[in-house]
Amino acid sequence: MSSRNTQRGAALMVSLVFLLLLSLAALAGVRSATSQERMVANLQQRNLGFQAAEAGVRWVERQLRQNAMRLPASRCEHAPCDAGSLSAQDANAYAASWQALPDAARDSLQTGDVQLWYRLERIGTSAIPVRVVVSSPSTLYRVSVLSQSGNSRTVLEATYAHTRL
Secondary structure: HHHHHHHHHHHHHHHHHHHHHHHHHHHHHHHHHHHHHHHHHHHHHHHHHHHHHHHHHHHHHHHHOOOOOOOOOOEEOHHOOOOHHHOOOOOOHHHOOOEEEOOHHHHHHOOOEEEEEEEEEEEHHHOOOOOOOOOOOOEEEEEOOOOOOOOEEEEEEEEEEEEEO
16 A cells, blocks of 8 residues: 555656646746747837838928928037937937927828937038039038937938039
């Protein structure tokens, strides 16, 4: 009889070890799924921010082509013109040299919860700017758009050549 009682105890121990191993495997699977979900959410925020910034650049360029915006008359030569020095902590930090995209523009671009700012800077003049058919002196401008989507910040820049004939 004693060998029979020993076997019952061994079966219980083996089943508890298997239960522990299955629980650890399930826990590892849950952690992996949670980590992947966070990565996908971060990637989605980054993509939304990039797409919104690109749409913002196109909107500003369209406004410039339609003469709906004033171009800066002087060249920017002071520290706030550097897009890399921006603080992503406070939206008021952008107010000095950046302008928020109008609500109507944001609605037409369907940017959702992404915040958008833009800035125009005069770079200088060029005798033969790239991709301009007319070889007349042109004034070059930098169009910068900043998007903030959650913790993700994107700054896109484009060059705009304004040629007077």
